[in-house]
Every structure is written in structure tokens, then in C-alpha cells.
Amino acid sequence: MSDISQQTGSENLSRRPLPDVIAERITANIANGSLKPGQQLPSEPELARQLQVGRTSLREALRKLSTLGVIEIVRGKGTFVREPPAGDPTTQYVKWGVAEGFALSELLEVRIGLETTAAGLACVRASDDELAELQRLRVAHDTAHHADVDLLVRTDEELHEAIVRAAHNAALSSMYEPLVPEMREFRQRTLSLPRAQERSKDHTYIVDAIRRRDSTAARKAVAQHLWIFYQEIRAVASPNADRDEPDSVSAFV
Numbered sequence: 518m519s520d521i522s523q524q525t526g527s528e529n530l531s532r533r534p535l536p537d538v539i540a541e542r543i544t545a546n547i548a549n550g551s552l553k554p555g556q557q558l559p560s561e562p563e564l565a566r567q568l569q570v571g572r573t574s575l576r577e578a579l580r581k582l583s584t585l586g587v588i589e590i591v592r593g594k595g596t597f598v599r600e601p602p603a604g605d606p607t608t609q610y611v612k613w614g615v616a617e618g619f620a621l622s623e624l625l626e627v628r629i630g631l632e633t634t635a636a637g638l639a640c641v642r643a644s645d646d647e648l649a650e651l652q653r654l655r656v657a658h659d660t661a662h663h664a665d666v667d668l669l670v671r672t673d674e675e676l677h678e679a680i681v682r683a684a685h686n687a688a689l690s691s692m693y694e695p696l697v698p699e700m701r702e703f704r705q706r707t708l709s710l711p712r713a714q715e716r717s718k719d720h721t722y723i724v725d726a727i728r729r730r731d732s733t734a735a736r737k738a739v740a741q742h743l744w745i746f747y748q749e750i751r752a753v754a755s756p757n758a759d760r761d762e763p764d765s766v767s768a769f770v
Contacts, residue, residue: 535570535571535574535578536574536575536577536578536581537578539568539570539574539575539578540578540581540582542568543558543578543579543582543587543588544582544587547587547598552598553598554598554599554600555597555598555600556597556598557594557595557596557597558588558595558596558597558598560595561575561576579596583596584749585749586599587599621703621750622747622750622751624696624699624700624703625743625746625747625750626747626769627692627696628693628696628700628743629739629740629743629744629747629769630769631681631689631692631693631696632677632680632681632693632739632743633736633739633740633769633770634684634689634736635680635681635683635684635686635689635693636680636684636723636726636727636732636735636736636738636739637684637732637733637735637736638683638684638685638686638689638732639680639683639684639727639735640726640727640729640730640731640732640735641730641732642683642684642685643683643684643685643727644683647679647682647683648683648727648728650679651676651679651680651683651724651727651728652724652728654672654675654676654679655676655720655721655724657672657675657676658672658673658675658676658717658720659717659720662713662714662717666705666708666709667705669704669708669713670701670704670705670708673704673708673717674697674701674704676720676724678693678697680723680727680739681693683727703746707746716742716745719738719741719742720742722734722738722742723735723738723739723742726738736770737766737770740766740769740770741766744766744769
């Protein structure tokens with residue numbers, strides 16, 4: 518592994534959590550070929566020395582990268598770079614998440630709050646025509662998994678926006694609208710992942726709960742759907758996730 522201590526030291530660390538910088542540098546070394554798939558990383562003390570960082574911050578960075586599948590920590594043997602397939606969207610998502618994760622976690626917190634509220638209100642206020650439209654949009658999104666990512670993104674946006682409209686709350690809609698373009702790249706990347714179709718099955722639980730006008734179930738279904746994404750982004754974005762951040766979906770419902 519090339520010595521990247523100078524690269525890390527050149528960052529303005531006062532503005533960014535140190536584990537984020539460490540994770541970004543390790544990922545960058547994988548991306549540029551300095552670290553190759555299957556290669557073992559130096560021991561923790563040596564890696565901390567190279568990076569000129571504390572071992573606590575290093576462990577947090579390695580935990581994030583392990584959670585996201587960039588590296589593999591083998592007990593008793595060491596830490597190894599994982600082999601990604603060519604053009605692996607998961608690897609691309611990780612690299613992007615290291616850079617953008619902190620801002621995305623805040624956006625997701627707002628989105629969870631707004632969409633859970635909207636789902637609950639939609640159970641009370643949605644017309645029968647709006648309920649039928651939600652079902653149509655859910656089916657359209659499911660069908661889009663056989664098409665391309667752009668159609669997946671559009672149908673996902675349309676379904677979630679329809680839930681917000683069905684709440685019939687102008688203030689809520691005005692707060693939600695600016696989030697849609699902000700979340701577009703996030704949707705493009707997550708909907709490119711191999712598990713995207715499985716996660717989209719959550720839409721069935723959300724729409725079914727709203728159509729039953731079960732506000733408790735609808736709010737919980739929305740929160741659980743978005744919570745998975747939030748946990749992943751937290752793994753990249755928050756160096757104090759185990760201490761300061763919500764550790765349960767119940768914080769949002």
C-alpha cells in the first residue's frame with residue numbers, strides 16, 4: 518500500500534469528521550489501483566502510523582468500509598480488499614457515499630419525517646381515486662424494474678410524491694418538493710444496486726396500509742422502508758453513529 522499520510526494530512530480536518538477522510542483515502546487508493554482486490558491492508562498500528570491518525574478514528578473508518586463491503590475483516594488474519602465485479606454499482610455507491618453521506622443523512626431525516634406524516638394523513642384524507650392512483654403507480658414502479666434506471670427513478674418519485682399529495686397539506690407539500698431534485702442522484706445510485714427490486718417490495722406494504730386507511734401501519738411502513746437507506750448512509754456519514762444517532766426506526770414514528 519502506498520503511504521498516504523501526506524494526502525490525509527493535507528485535508529482541512531477541522532471541517533470534516535476524521536473517519537470520513539480516512540475512509541475516503543482508503544477507497545481512493547482502491548480506486549486508483551494502489552490497493553488491489555485480495556490485498557491485505559497493513560496492520561492497524563502501521564496503517565495508523567502511515568495515516569498519522571489515532572487508532573480509534575481508524576477503526577471507525579474500517580468499520581464503515583467493512584459495513585459497506587469495500588473491505589473484509591477476517592478475525593485472526595487481517596483486513597483485505599474485496600474483489601468488486603467490473604462496473605460494480607455497490608463500489609461506486611460507496612465512493613459517492615463517503616463524499617456525500619453526511620448531507621444525505623440529514624436529507625433522509627427530513628424525508629422520513631415528512632413522508633411518515635404524509636402517509637398517516639393520506640389514510641384519512643385520500644380520495645378513492647387517489648388510492649387507486651397509488652396502486653397504479655406502485656405497479657408501474659414494479660414493472661419498471663424490467664426497464665432502465667431512469668424509469669425506475671421517475672416511477673419511484675411519482676409514487677412518493679403521490680403519497681405526499683394525498684395528505685392534502687399545502688405546507689407539507691411545499692417542504693417536500695425541494696427534496697425531490699436533491700434526492701435524485703441518491704435514487705439513481707440506490708436503484709442501480711442489485712437489491713433494488715427487493716427493497717421496492719416495501720411499496721406494497723405502504724400502499725396497502727394507506728388503502729386500508731391504517732395510519733399506524735402506513736407510517737411504520739414508510740419509516741421502515743427509508744430506515745434501511747438511512748442506516749447505510751449513517752455508516753458512512755456519522756463518526757458517532759453508535760452514540761449520538763437514532764438507533765431505531767421508532768425515533769421517527
